Amino acid sequence: xxxxxxxxxxxxxxxxxxxxxxMIEPMCARALQKxxxxxxxxxxxxxxxxVACLMAAREAIPHLDLAMxxxxxxxxxxxxxxxxxxxxxxxxxxxxxxxxxxxxDALQVEALLHxxxxxxxxxxxxxxxxxxxxxxxxxxxxxPSERLRVVGxxxxxxxxxxxxxxxxxxxxxxxxxxxAAHYALCDLISPEQMGELLDAVRNPPLMTPALQRLRYECLxxxxxxxxxxxxxxxxxxxxxVLRGDRAAYSAWASSSVCRAQESTRYENHTDDGTFFFG
Numbered sequence: 001x002x003x004x005x006x007x008x009x010x011x012x013x014x015x016x017x018x019x020x021x022x023m024i025e026p027m028c029a030r031a032l033q034k035x036x037x038x039x040x041x042x043x044x045x046x047x048x049x050x051v052a053c054l055m056a057a058r059e060a061i062p063h064l065d066l067a068m069x070x071x072x073x074x075x076x077x078x079x080x081x082x083x084x085x086x087x088x089x090x091x092x093x094x095x096x097x098x099x100x101x102x103x104x105d106a107l108q109v110e111a112l113l114h115x116x117x118x119x120x121x122x123x124x125x126x127x128x129x130x131x132x133x134x135x136x137x138x139x140x141x142x143x144p145s146e147r148l149r150v151v152g153x154x155x156x157x158x159x160x161x162x163x164x165x166x167x168x169x170x171x172x173x174x175x176x177x178x179x180a181a182h183y184a185l186c187d188l189i190s191p192e193q194m195g196e197l198l199d200a201v202r203n204p205p206l207m208t209p210a211l212q213r214l215r216y217e218c219l220x221x222x223x224x225x226x227x228x229x230x231x232x233x234x235x236x237x238x239x240x241v242l243r244g245d246r247a248a249y250s251a252w253a254s255s256s257v258c259r260a261q262e263s264t265r266y267e268n269h270t271d272d273g274t275f276f277f278g
């Protein structure tokens with residue numbers, strides 16, 4: 001790792017001298033060590049490099065007395081450098097937080113191609129379909145901004161309803177709602193079929209076109225679950241997909257959930273020998 005590499009990933013902390021870098025260099029080394037739990041190969045080295053730089057920059061900010069210079073941020077060393085305003089430093093922190101979230105998500109997606117999803121850590125991490133903030137962003141989930149909280153907007157919003165984009169902190173707040181949607185989906189498509197779908201998410205070569213189609217419909221269901229809109233259309237669509245290709249969705253077809261969904265329900269007719277009022 002070099003100063004030039006670090007500053008290419010974190011241009012907001014570019015320094016005309018090397019003072020910032022000398023403090024951050026060991027933090028980068030520690031960050032790379034933490035990332036060693038992810039596999040190597042392919043584009044992993046580049047992803048690890050970027051994530052490590054962002055991790056180190058976030059760790060360093062509380063320990064740096066930052067000042068603004070024509071080149072970016074620098075460490076205050078004398079009276080000729082004016083400390084950066086709190087707003088500027090806060091903006092840098094927020095930018096780094098968002099960049100870190102996106103970079104870590106990209107690293108994990110690449111890691112799936114190298115077997116990470118089959119490890120114990122990967123399996124625990126991918127415990128439902130919306131398993132990282134980027135996926136929540138892709139399906140339009142947002143959280144209410146402080147202004148919207150004040151006026152009483154509900155706990156989750158779709159992208160057309162306003163609110164803040166989902167990054168690491170927001171994603172942790174969404175987890176209970178995401179798990180609720182996950183369990184509702186398991187009740188509909190069966191835990192067995194959900195397990196097969198998650199296995200394919202963890203191990204991309206297993207993701208067949210049929211499973212990709214099911215994943216898409218499940219994500220549409222999750223979006224509706226958060227919107228608070230009626231789920232009946234999505235439930236019907238999911239069952240149409242499952243019933244349309246039983247061979248591809250054999251885990252559902254052989255499940256007790258499927259048997260319950262397709263069992264004949266008793267109707268109380270007046271000409272029935274066991275007719276009763278009720």
